[in-house]
Structures are given as C-alpha cells and as structure tokens.
Amino acid sequence: MDQPKNKRYGMVIDLDKCTGCGACMVACMAENNIPFRDDDTDKLLSVSWMHVYRLSNGKPFPQAEECFLPRPCQHCEGEHGHSPCVSVCPATATDYDMHTGIVSQIYTRCFGCRYCMAACPYHVRQFNWWDPVWPEGMERALNPDVSVRMRGVVEKCSFCYSRYQTALNRAYVEGRRELAEEEYQTACAQACPAGAIVFGDLNNPRHRVHRIVQPDLAHGGRPRNPKAFRLLERLGTHPKVYYLTSRDWVRRAGDNEVQQS
Amino acid sequence: MDSALIPKGVERCPLGRFLAFIAIVGAVLLWGVVAMFLIYIKGLNQTNMNNAYGFALWIWADLAVIALGGGAFFTGLLRYIFGKEELKNIINYAVLIGFVCYSSALLILAIDVGQPLRAWFIFWHANVHSMLTEVAFCLTCYFGVLTIEYIPLILENRQIERISFFRHLAHNMHGIMAVFAATGAFLSFFHQGSLGGVSGVLYGRPFGFRSGIGIWPWTFFLYTWSAAACGPCFTILVTRITEMATRKKLVKDDVIDLLAKIAGWMLATYIAAKIVDTVYWAAVTAPAMGFTLMDFYTNNPGSAYGLWILIAEVGLCGVLPALMLIAPSVRRNARLLFLAVLLAVLGACLNRWVMILQMQAVPVLPFERWFTYFPSWQEIATTILPVAYGIILIAFSYRYLPIFPQEAELNPLPEGGR
Numbered sequence: 001m002d003q004p005k006n007k008r009y010g011m012v013i014d015l016d017k018c019t020g021c022g023a024c025m026v027a028c029m030a031e032n033n034i035p036f037r038d039d040d041t042d043k044l045l046s047v048s049w050m051h052v053y054r055l056s057n058g059k060p061f062p063q064a065e066e067c068f069l070p071r072p073c074q075h076c077e078g079e080h081g082h083s084p085c086v087s088v089c090p091a092t093a094t095d096y097d098m099h100t101g102i103v104s105q106i107y108t109r110c111f112g113c114r115y116c117m118a119a120c121p122y123h124v125r126q127f128n129w130w131d132p133v134w135p136e137g138m139e140r141a142l143n144p145d146v147s148v149r150m151r152g153v154v155e156k157c158s159f160c161y162s163r164y165q166t167a168l169n170r171a172y173v174e175g176r177r178e179l180a181e182e183e184y185q186t187a188c189a190q191a192c193p194a195g196a197i198v199f200g201d202l203n204n205p206r207h208r209v210h211r212i213v214q215p216d217l218a219h220g221g222r223p224r225n226p227k228a229f230r231l232l233e234r235l236g237t238h239p240k241v242y243y244l245t246s247r248d249w250v251r252r253a254g255d256n257e258v259q260q261s
Numbered sequence: 262m263d264s265a266l267i268p269k270g271v272e273r274c275p276l277g278r279f280l281a282f283i284a285i286v287g288a289v290l291l292w293g294v295v296a297m298f299l300i301y302i303k304g305l306n307q308t309n310m311n312n313a314y315g316f317a318l319w320i321w322a323d324l325a326v327i328a329l330g331g332g333a334f335f336t337g338l339l340r341y342i343f344g345k346e347e348l349k350n351i352i353n354y355a356v357l358i359g360f361v362c363y364s365s366a367l368l369i370l371a372i373d374v375g376q377p378l379r380a381w382f383i384f385w386h387a388n389v390h391s392m393l394t395e396v397a398f399c400l401t402c403y404f405g406v407l408t409i410e411y412i413p414l415i416l417e418n419r420q421i422e423r424i425s426f427f428r429h430l431a432h433n434m435h436g437i438m439a440v441f442a443a444t445g446a447f448l449s450f451f452h453q454g455s456l457g458g459v460s461g462v463l464y465g466r467p468f469g470f471r472s473g474i475g476i477w478p479w480t481f482f483l484y485t486w487s488a489a490a491c492g493p494c495f496t497i498l499v500t501r502i503t504e505m506a507t508r509k510k511l512v513k514d515d516v517i518d519l520l521a522k523i524a525g526w527m528l529a530t531y532i533a534a535k536i537v538d539t540v541y542w543a544a545v546t547a548p549a550m551g552f553t554l555m556d557f558y559t560n561n562p563g564s565a566y567g568l569w570i571l572i573a574e575v576g577l578c579g580v581l582p583a584l585m586l587i588a589p590s591v592r593r594n595a596r597l598l599f600l601a602v603l604l605a606v607l608g609a610c611l612n613r614w615v616m617i618l619q620m621q622a623v624p625v626l627p628f629e630r631w632f633t634y635f636p637s638w639q640e641i642a643t644t645i646l647p648v649a650y651g652i653i654l655i656a657f658s659y660r661y662l663p664i665f666p667q668e669a670e671l672n673p674l675p676e677g678g679r
Contacts (some may be wrong), residue, residue, distance in 0.1 A: 044311035044632075055628050069628070082390070084465035090393035091382040111382050112305070112375015114315030115393050121465035121625040123313060127375065129306040151304045152375025232625065234551040235465055253628050256551030 008077075008101035008221070009159055010202040010240035011189070012212050012228070013070055015250055017196035018052075020068030025050045027191030028072075031160055033146045035132030047126045049073065049157035050188050057249045067250045070197070072188065073124040073157035074231065074239030075103045077220065084237055085116035085125060093154075101202075101240055102159050110153040117154060121232055122239075125156045159199070160186040181207050202240060213242045229254045266420055266661045270669035273660050286652050293646025296639040297372055305375055307639040313632040316617050318640045319373040324456050324613035326362040326369075326647070327400070328484070329606060331492025333359020333407060334449035337442035339523065350516045353664045354503075355496045356410045361654055363404045365647030372643050392458035399452030406445040410438065414662050450485050457484025460616045467550040468557050469620040471542060479538050480616070486534065490527035491609035493520050494582070494602040501599055503659065509672050511665040518592050521602065525586025528605055532579040535612075539575065557623050559631060566619050566631070574615065578608030 028034065028050040040046045053069040076083035081096035083103055093110040096103055117125040131151040134142070142148065145162040149155050167183040181200050189199040200207035202215050214224035220238035223229065228242045233255050245251055262276045273279070300307045310317045336355040340348040374380050383397045416422065416431035454477065460469030461478030471478040497517055504511050543554040558568045585591040585601035592598050622632050636644075658664055 042311070044313050045306075053628060078464075084463065087388075087390045088392065088462065089388055090391040090397060091379075091386040092388040093382070093386070109379075109382060109386055110376070111379035113373070113383075113393060114310075114375070115391070115459070117312065117315030118460075118621060119463050119465055123626070123629075125315075126312045127305070127310075127315060129311075130304065150376075151306075154375075232465075232551075234549070235467070235625075237465055256556070256625075256627055258548045258551060258553055 005203065006099050006101075007204070008202040008215075008240060009164075009184075009200070010075070010101070010209050010213070010215075010221075010242065011072065011159075011186070012198045012209050012242045012244060014194075014196045014198075014244040015067050015069060016245050016247070017194045018068045018070060018192075019194055019196075020052055020054065020066075021193065022052055023191045023193055024070050024188035024197060025052060027187040028157070031143055031146070031163075031187035032158070033132075033142045033148045035128065035130070035134075035148070037130065037133070045129055047128065047155060049124070049126075049155070051123075055250065055253050065247070065249070067245070067247070067253075069243070069250075069253075070188070071122060071124065071231075072186075072241060073103060073159070074122050074237065074241045075101060075159065076237040076239050077101060078237055079220075084119040084121065088115045088119045090115065100164065102161060102164075103156075104158060104161065105154065105156055107147060107149045107153050107155060112152040112154065114154060121235060121237070125154050127154050128152060163187075209242075212244070231255070263661075266418065268419060268661070268663040270674065271663075271672065272674060279656070279660060283653060283656060286649050286656070290646060290649035290653065293642045293649060296642035297646060300372055300639055300643065301377065307637060309635060309637040309640065311632075311634070314618075314621050314634040316621060317634055318636040318644055319369050321610075321614050321617045322644045322647075323366045323369050323373075324459075324617060325610045327366050327453065327456060328488045328609045328613060329492055329495035330359040330362025330366070331449060331453060331488030332494075332496035333362075333410070333492070334403070334442075334445045335489040335492050335527075336496060336520065337410070337438075338446040339520075341439040341442035342446065345519065345523075347516050347519050350665070350667050351496065351500065351512050351520060353414055353666070354500055354512075355493075356407065357414070357655060357658055357664060358496055358499055358651075359492075360407045360411045361647075361651035363400065363407055365651060366400065367404060368647055368650075369643070392455045392462055395455035396452050396459070399448045399455065403445055403448040403452060406441050406448065409434070409441050410445070413438075414658070414664065417663050418661055449488070453485040453488040454481040457481045457616075460620050463620070466620050466623075466625065467547050467552045468623045469616055470546065470550070471538065472546055483531070483535055483538060486527070486531040487609055487612060490524055490531045491605050493524040494528070494586075494605035495609075497521055497524070498599070498602045498606055499655075501595075501602075503655070507659070509668065511668050511671065513667050513671065514593075516667075517598070518589075521586050521592050521598060522589075524602075524605070525583060525592075528579070529583035529587055532575065532583050535579065536575060539571070557619070566615075566622055570611070570615055570619070574608055574611040578604045578611055582608065 025048055032049060034047050034049060050070055050072045053071060055067040055069055057065045081098060083096055086094050086096045086103060091109055091111055093106045094116055114127060128149050128151050132148055164184050167179050171179055186199050189197040198208050200209040202210050204210055213228050215221040216224055223242055227244050227246055229251050230239045230242055231254050267273050332355045336348055336352050339345040340352050371377055387394045413431040413434040416427045422428050457480035458478055461471045461480030463469045471480050473479045497520060500512055559566050582601040582604040591601060624630055
C-alpha cells in the first residue's frame with residue numbers, strides 16, 4: 001500500500017456568499033465543546049474558535065456596504081512550519097503537523113503562559129479565564145470525541161481534528177490510507193447554509209479548495225485565483241484559510257498597505 | 262536588643278523603629294499576598310487581562326525588574342573581570358538588588374501562568390525555538406548564581422561569622438567569586454537578550470518584530486545593552502534612596518562616579534543603537550509588513566500610545582540622561598546625578614512597557630481597533646508585592662549584614678561606640 005502524501009488541509013470562505021448568520025460559530029461550539037458563560041457579552045473574555053467579524057466600507061447610504069468575515073484559526077505554515085505561535089510556545093504545547101498542515105494545541109501540556117496569544121496576529125488563540133460550567137444536563141450532550149478544557153490553558157480552532165482522526169480510523173479499518181474529500185469536513189463547513197465555506201486538502205488537485213484557490217506552493221501557497229486573498233499576506237505567516245470576494249474594498253480590508261504618496 | 266547581630270563599627274536605628282517600619286511595609290506585602298492567593302484560588306479571571314492582552318502588567322514588571330537587576334551582572338563583570346577594584350564597595354549592594362529583582366521576577370512569573378502546577382513543563386517539554394525557554398533556563402540558572410553571590414554576605418553576619426566553618430566558607434566563596442561573576446555575565450547576556458527576543462521574534466506583530474542576525478533579532482542585543490546601561494543606574498538610584506532613608510553616606514562619591522560614568526557611556530552607545538534600530542524599523546522593517554510608523558501611534562489627544570511615548574523613551578529618558586551621566590559636572594552634583602539615573606531607569610521601564618503593552622494594543626488586522634487595558638487591583642497588588650518584599654529584604658540585609666564596606670569609615674561612631 002502506498003504511503004499517503006502529506007496533506008495541507010485548508011479552507012476557502014466566500015465572503016460574497018456569507019450572510020453572517022453565525023451558524024458556523026454555533027456548529028463549532030457544539031462540535032468542540034466550547035465553554036460559555038451566563039454573560040458572554042465581552043468577546044475579549046469569551047472563547048469562540050470561529051468568530052464572525054462585521055466589516056463596513058465606511059461610506060454613507062446609498063454606497064454603504066457590509067461584509068461578514070468568519071475567522072477560524074488560519075493554520076499558518078510560516079517558513080517550514082514555523083507558524084507565529086508554534087515557534088514561541090516554551091513547552092511545545094502547540095505543534096505544526098507536517099502530515100496535515102494543522103496547527104494543534106495540546107491542552108494538557110499548555111501551562112497558560114499566553115505567549116502564543118501575543119504572537120498570533122489574528123487573535124484566534126483564546127484563554128480559558130474560567131473553568132467551564134455547563135448548564136445542568138448539558139454534560140450529556142457534549143461531544144465525547146473532544147476533550148473539554150480546564151481553566152488556565154489556551155485553546156483554538158483545530159479544523160475539527162477529532163473528525164480527521166475518526167475518518168482516518170474508519171479508513172484504516174476499511175484498509176485504506178487516503179481519505180476522500182467528503183470524509184473529513186469541519187463542522188463549520190457543513191453547517192454553513194450558504195455554502196460559503198469549503199474545506200479540503202490544498203495539495204490535492206481534485207479537492208475543491210485546490211481548484212478554487214490554485215495555490216502557488218513555491219510561494220507559501222499564495223493564491224493564483226485573482227478573487228482569492230489571505231489575511232495579512234505581507235506578514236509571511238502563509239495561512240491556509242483563503243477568502244474569496246469580488247469587492248475591492250473587502251479585499252483591501254484583508255491586509256495593510258503602506259499608502260504611496 | 263538585637264545589637265549582637267548588628268555589624269561592628271556601625272550604628273542602626275532602635276529596634277522598635279525598625280520593626281514599625283517593617284510592619285508598615287509588611288502590611289503592603291500582606292495585601293499583595295492576599296491578592297496572590299486570590300489569583301491562585303480563583304484563577305487569572307481576577308485580572309483585567311483578556312484575549313487581546315495576554316501579556317500585561319506582570320510581564321512588563323518581569324522585564325523591567327530583570328533589566329534593572331542587570332546592575333548585578335554588569336557591576337560584577339566590571340569588578341571581577343575588568344578589574345575595576347573601586348567597585349568592590351558597591352558590588353554587595355548590586356548583588357543584593359539583583360537578588361531582589363530576580364527573585365521578584367520568578368515570583369511574578371509563578372503567579373502569571375494559567376496552570377502554575379505545570380510551570381515545570383517549560384523545562385521538561387522545552388521548545389528550543391522559544392525565547393521564553395531560553396529565558397526560563399538562563400533566568401533560573403542566574404538566580405542560582407545570584408544566590409551563591411548573596412550567601413557569603415549572609416555568612417558575614419557577626420554571629421554567623423563566629424562559626425569557623427561559615428567564616429571559612431564565606432572567605433573561600435569570595436575567593437572564587439570571579440568564576441560566578443563570569444558565569445553570571447554569560448547567563449545574563451542570554452536571558453536579557455532572550456527577553457528582548459520575546460517581542461523581537463513575533464513576526465505576526467509588526468510593532469515588536471525586528472530583523473537581526475541569525476536567530477537573534479536586534480532587540481536581543483538592545484535589551485542586554487540597555488540592562489547593562491540602566492541596571493547600574495538602578496543600583497545607584499537605590500543606593501541614593503537608601504542613603505536618604507538612613508540619613509548616612511554609605512558609598513564614597515568616587516565609586517558612584519565611576520559606576521555612573523560607565524553607565525553613562527553604556528547608555529549613550531545603547532541609545533545611539535536604539536535610534537538606528539528605530540529608524541531602520543520605521544523605514545524598512547515595518548513598511549515591508551504594510552505598516553507606517555504612524556500606524557503604531559494614535560493621534561488622539563492624551564492617548565497612552567501617542568508619539569510622545571517614543572520621544573519620552575528615546576529622548577527624555579535616553580539621550581538626556583546619557584548626556585548628563587557623561588558630563589563630570591553633572592555626576593558631581595548629587596541632585597542632577599539622581600535625576601539622571603532616575604530618567605535612565607524610567608527609560609528602561611518605558612522601553613519594556615511599549616515592547617509588551619503597546620505591541621498588543623496596536624491593531625494588526627486592518628478591521629480591528631486599538632485594544633485598551635488597565636490592570637485590576639489584584640494585578641497591581643501582586644506587582645507591588647515584590648517591591649515590598651524587596652524593601653524588607655534590603656532593610657534586614659542593611660541592618661544585620663556588612664553590605665556597605667565604606668559605611669564605618671564614612672560614619673565614624675562617637676567615642677565609646679561599638
């Protein structure tokens with residue numbers, strides 16, 4: 001049996017399709033046992049692996065436009081897997097998996113120094129300021145495949161890694177080493193009613209993400225599709241989450257640009 | 262009542278007054294201890310940190326006290342390796358201040374982590390690519406060195422010294438102190454540097470990120486340099502404050518003058534390098550990441566992060582004290598010298614503040630806004646806690662140990678004194 005080639009799991013989010021309904025956030029919280037509090041209004045203290053930003057073009061009516069931008073972990077590759085957060089963690093509690101391209105978080109090893117949070121420009125890393133308290137009876141509704149996290153550790157989107165493990169186990173039992181595209185999908189991609197989120201292997205030309213993005217692997221996965229862009233491309237973090245839009249102002253909102261006078 | 266413990270040939274205030282002073286500072290210490298236990302029991306939700314401000318007052322305090330504690334390694338280097346003999350009259354105090362600073366830093370770090378019982382993972386699961394790993398190893402080792410340097414001072418207490426073993430141990434430890442001074446300088450170079458690297462390597466944070474040589478960003482060298490410059494300034498500052506508190510001259514002017522002169526030149530060269538670094542960062546590094554200098558500073562009047570903070574750090578608390586300390590006339594004027602070392606100390610603190618706090622305040626994603634933060638009382642109390650602890654340790658050390666070799670000569674006792 002052939003050894004499977006390395007994967008580079010990634011995501012494409014079509015911002016022209018996203019309605020900002022928040023289904024991706026809800027699906028993510030349910031799938032990954034994300035804790036919440038009675039009063040979760042302060043978003044800088046709450047945990048949400050998938051966060052939907054509301055962007056505005058800042059113009060008055062009738063030119064006013066809005067755009068919703070869902071932001072999971074960008075699973076940055078950096079240079080040779082040195083994503084901004086992985087290289088700084090002093091206890092090797094976060095790791096860049098060369099086989100999948102997924103940035104993992106080992107909750108039981110994290111001791112809560114929060115250096116990774118300071119390193120991440122996308123604010124995808126969040127701290128458990130409190131121990132999780134589930135409403136009575138909800139413990140029985142938790143996902144048994146995802147460990148709950150305790151107070152004092154950092155967590156973030158894992159591209160629903162437990163789903164990858166489950167799919168891989170099933171494939172092994174069936175004598176396969178490769179996963180079909182539909183076998184491993186994130187909860188947010190499946191929940192999006194507008195079909196704005198597409199997930200798959202960027203290395204696999206048959207996968208939709210590859211066909212949409214047409215990543216230039218010689219240049220850190222830069223998209224060849226002119227409608228596609230990544231957040232903060234100039235920093236060299238080489239994220240694996242791509243955004244699509246036909247609107248210039250949305251595209252410009254994705255990166256900083258020194259204005260030439 | 263405790264006269265048998267007080268060093269020979271010097272005078273101390275009555276025990277009652279001393280204990281009253283300790284009680285007042287002890288109350289502040291107790292306040293900090295209460296806050297510390299509150300944080301241990303309830304968690305970091307007792308702070309005003311949030312997901313945008315993962316590093317805050319504590320990390321700043323850590324970086325600041327370690328920079329200021331740099332007086333110990335640099336004075337030791339000058340005394341034992343470069344043979345500046347005069348500095349033997351202030352090295353004890355520099356070591357004590359360094360010991361206080363480093364033990365404080367370790368204490369704050371122990372409070373700062375989300376899972377304190379797992380703090381040892383930093384050694385067990387060490388990631389060699391992380392600057393914090395280097396900080397943890399070098400800082401812990403150097404604290405061991407400082408303890409070794411502090412022990413002979415304790416052994417020189419009048420009563421402990423009477424025991425032959427301790428007397429000889431202290432003597433022999435003094436004899437090999439050059440080895441520890443060299444070790445301390447080596448370790449300090451790396452942990453001061455790696456603290457600079459903490460923000461310098463963050464290529465996702467254009468405010469803190471710097472280019473550099475190999476794996477070391479320029480901030481690695483700037484932090485070591487500034488610690489060597491401002492650490493001795495802090496030693497002089499605390500010496501002067503101690504002299505004011507005790508109403509005695511404890512160190513001769515020529516000793517202070519020498520240390521201030523060296524610190525002045527270190528500060529002058531540091532600030533020149535810092536200016537070059539800032540210009541290169543503003544003109545080359547940041548624009549390549551899509552940022553202009555003014556993206557990092559807010560224009561709002563009265564803002565905590567206006568351009569004034571850069572001017573204050575580099576100009577008012579950098580260039581000015583450097584020029585003052587280089588000038589012999591300023592060094593001979595007690596008030597101006599005090600002002601100069603105070604400004605230099607504030608400059609180091611301000612540098613650490615912006616590199617940690619402002620780095621996180623600056624929005625990186627174009628659609629985000631500036632983040633704000635003000636510490637909770639628990640954070641403030643636990644940051645003041647080590648200050649109170651330091652004052653108490655210094656007070657006890659001053660009272661019972663021969664910290665200042667020139668004290669007896671400078672303050673002769675009246676006839677019939679001890």
